[in-house]
Amino acid sequence: MLKVPHVTSYLTEHFAEDAFGTLAGYEKKGGYAAARKALTEMAPGDVIELVKASGLQGRGGAGFNTGLKWSFMPADSDVPKYLVCNADESEPGSFKDRILLERSPHQLLEGILIAAYAVGACTTFIYIRGEYSFPADQVERAVAEAYDQGHLGPNVLGSGFRHDVVVHRGAGAYICGEETGLLESLEGKKGQPRKKPPFPAQVGAFGMPTTVNNVETFCHVPYIVNRGAEWFRGFGTEASPGTTLFGVSGHVVKPGLFELPLGTPLSEIVFEHAGGIAGGRKVKGVIPGGMSMPILPAGQLDVPMANESLRERGTMLGTGGIMVMDETTCMVRVGCVISYFFRDESCGQCTQCREGTGWLNKIMNRIERGAGQSEDLGVLLDIAAKMEGQTICAFADAAAWPVQGLLRHFRADFEEHVRLGRCPFTASFEL
Amino acid sequence: MISTGTRSKIEAEMERYPQKRGALLPALYLVQAEHGYVSSDTVRELAEIMGLHPVEVMEVVTFYNLFFDRPQPRHHASVCTNLPCSLRGARVLLAQLEEHVGSKVGEPTDDGRLVLGHEECLGACAFAPMMRVDDAYHEDLDLEHAKSILDALE
Ligand SMILES: Cc1cc2nc3c(=O)[nH]c(=O)nc-3n(C[C@H](O)[C@H](O)[C@H](O)COP(=O)(O)O)c2cc1C
Ligand code: SF4
Numbered sequence: 268m269l270k271v272p273h274v275t276s277y278l279t280e281h282f283a284e285d286a287f288g289t290l291a292g293y294e295k296k297g298g299y300a301a302a303r304k305a306l307t308e309m310a311p312g313d314v315i316e317l318v319k320a321s322g323l324q325g326r327g328g329a330g331f332n333t334g335l336k337w338s339f340m341p342a343d344s345d346v347p348k349y350l351v352c353n354a355d356e357s358e359p360g361s362f363k364d365r366i367l368l369e370r371s372p373h374q375l376l377e378g379i380l381i382a383a384y385a386v387g388a389c390t391t392f393i394y395i396r397g398e399y400s401f402p403a404d405q406v407e408r409a410v411a412e413a414y415d416q417g418h419l420g421p422n423v424l425g426s427g428f429r430h431d432v433v434v435h436r437g438a439g440a441y442i443c444g445e446e447t448g449l450l451e452s453l454e455g456k457k458g459q460p461r462k463k464p465p466f467p468a469q470v471g472a473f474g475m476p477t478t479v480n481n482v483e484t485f486c487h488v489p490y491i492v493n494r495g496a497e498w499f500r501g502f503g504t505e506a507s508p509g510t511t512l513f514g515v516s517g518h519v520v521k522p523g524l525f526e527l528p529l530g531t532p533l534s535e536i537v538f539e540h541a542g543g544i545a546g547g548r549k550v551k552g553v554i555p556g557g558m559s560m561p562i563l564p565a566g567q568l569d570v571p572m573a574n575e576s577l578r579e580r581g582t583m584l585g586t587g588g589i590m591v592m593d594e595t596t597c598m599v600r601v602g603c604v605i606s607y608f609f610r611d612e613s614c615g616q617c618t619q620c621r622e623g624t625g626w627l628n629k630i631m632n633r634i635e636r637g638a639g640q641s642e643d644l645g646v647l648l649d650i651a652a653k654m655e656g657q658t659i660c661a662f663a664d665a666a667a668w669p670v671q672g673l674l675r676h677f678r679a680d681f682e683e684h685v686r687l688g689r690c691p692f693t694a695s696f697e698l
Numbered sequence: 699m700i701s702t703g704t705r706s707k708i709e710a711e712m713e714r715y716p717q718k719r720g721a722l723l724p725a726l727y728l729v730q731a732e733h734g735y736v737s738s739d740t741v742r743e744l745a746e747i748m749g750l751h752p753v754e755v756m757e758v759v760t761f762y763n764l765f766f767d768r769p770q771p772r773h774h775a776s777v778c779t780n781l782p783c784s785l786r787g788a789r790v791l792l793a794q795l796e797e798h799v800g801s802k803v804g805e806p807t808d809d810g811r812l813v814l815g816h817e818e819c820l821g822a823c824a825f826a827p828m829m830r831v832d833d834a835y836h837e838d839l840d841l842e843h844a845k846s847i848l849d850a851l852e
Contacts, residue, residue, distance in 0.1 A: 358819070360823050398821075399821065455717075473720065514824060517786070518786075523824045558819075590785070608818055611818065696784050
């Protein structure tokens with residue numbers, strides 16, 4: 268099936284055309300003009316300043332300012348510097364990077380070239396999750412085309428800049444999406460995250476200065492170079508400029524991908540673009556940004572989808588993966604599914620995370636079975652609090668936040684299970 | 699034994715990385731494509747080729763879901779059971795497929811044709827329910843369609 272967003276803007280405008288995935292088709296739409304401009308008319312520092320001025324925030328989950336991140340790379344070092352494209356996309360609810368890889372691999376390569384030039388990287392490693400066989404094939408094909416046409420290699424686009432790209436396939440581990448887990452994996456090791464500092468800009472891949480960015484982040488860059496920071500700021504909010512790809516899943520009429528400005532109200536995405544709740548039912552809760560982000564109840568869907576507003580509601584944009592749950596949904600079952608995932612994927616280095624994720628899952632299951640006790644709710648919150656901010660990487664926080672969100676907004680569901688000694692939601696999705 | 703053809707592909711991979719060890723994941727994929735899994739003999743052989751200690755290879759084999767340290771059935775069919783897929787009936791589908799093939803999740807069929815599994819999110823959330831059969835995604839599934847995909851496997 269052709270994976271085309273239901274709503275498009277600049278990033279996905281040509282996604283319905285298969286030719287856009289080829290080098291010739293991409294160039295016909297103006298592709299590689301931005302890379303030509305950056306590599307031949309701009310100094311690396313100017314590119315960084317431009318991207319800083321655009322306010323582009325990373326689309327991999329943390330929302331860090333991209334230009335600022337690039338400026339952390341040492342400018343005057345004589346060691347090799349690397350760029351890494353994070354295409355490990357494994358955050359449940361997220362599938363935008365996959366569509367970008369499948370439909371527009373050259374758009375990604377162009378963004379990579381501009382970024383590589385800006386930070387002075389000699390090689391980019393594109394780390395693609397192992398399950399994405401078809402997307403990785405598309406990227407490999409595009410890389411081969413780019414080498415063939417001199418868009419990669421010793422003299423990129425005739426500019427004198429040298430750049431190589433290595434496509435690296437992961438092998439099935441969520442934690443390799445965390446940037447230092449990814450770097451370990453790239454080096455041929457278990458994907459166990461590193462202690463920071465040092466940050467990757469100092470000591471990254473193979474011990475060298477490295478910048479890690481998400482697939483979508485790179486894809487915005489050519490448009491900023493072509494059309495300018497002011498143009499980019501014409502989309503989105505003051506603090507969160509640009510469009511982004513919202514992936515909507517769950518109980519909606521029209522699940523899919525939607526390219527919309529940051530700051531679009533969540534309710535508009537769910538009820539207008541995604542067609543509202545299937546079967547004429549009512550909405551109960553929505554996870555706004557991938558499974559690590561706390562859920563919002565039906566009454567708070569007016570929130571603009573940008574970090575500055577979502578933070579006020581105790582949650583975050585994350586990867587823009589929106590999961591919609593209707594009124595039949597048992598929120599304890601949701602807790603069981605979420606906590607199982609984190610228990611399964613913890614890399615096990617930190618005690619709080621290894622033990623905490625196990626206990627959260629056990630207690631969730633016990634409550635769902637009807638064997639929960641009234642103290643259990645407090646114990647869940649206590650464990651979650653002890654996992655936050657205590658570990659080598661943010662995975663433990665990501666495991667704690669959804670539990671806190673569920674208990675903040677749907678405590679009654681949990682209390683009802685404990686009181687009745689069974690799950691009262693007979694029409695809910697099956698476990 | 700790792701064939702000479704695979705061996706030279708592994709050596710070519712080692713050239714692509716600033717340090718040879720970076721080629722370990724690609725090398726394991728190559729070995730697995732040849733043998734179907736990574737045996738302890740292969741681990742030792744690969745370690746030798748790459749200048750690593752066998753345990754450095756073994757711990758990587760066991761860390762990642764897509765590497766296998768024992769012989770596998772001919773096909774892997776895994777249904778995603780993460781939240782977006784579960785909300786759209788993935789767990790019911792998986793139970794029905796268990797019944798259809800006559801084997802539970804994780805237990806290969808008697809003829810060694812197939813093992814059913816469940817996966818965490820595979821990035822197909824809007825096209826749920828879905829399953830990954832070997833390297834291919836099958837999306838927007840219903841029971842009949844899913845059964846026919848499994849029945850067509852040799
Ligand atoms: C547990 C965990 C998993 C992550 N998974 C991903 C991922 O799959 N893809 C991604 O781009 N970033 C992921 N990140 C964020 C990366 O660590 C990193 O911040 C990001 O790739 C930086 O790119 P950006 O600045 O362009 O957003 C993850 C972070 C954590 C803590
Ligand atoms: S927080 Fe969890 S996933 Fe991250 S390093 Fe510690 S144990 Fe591993």
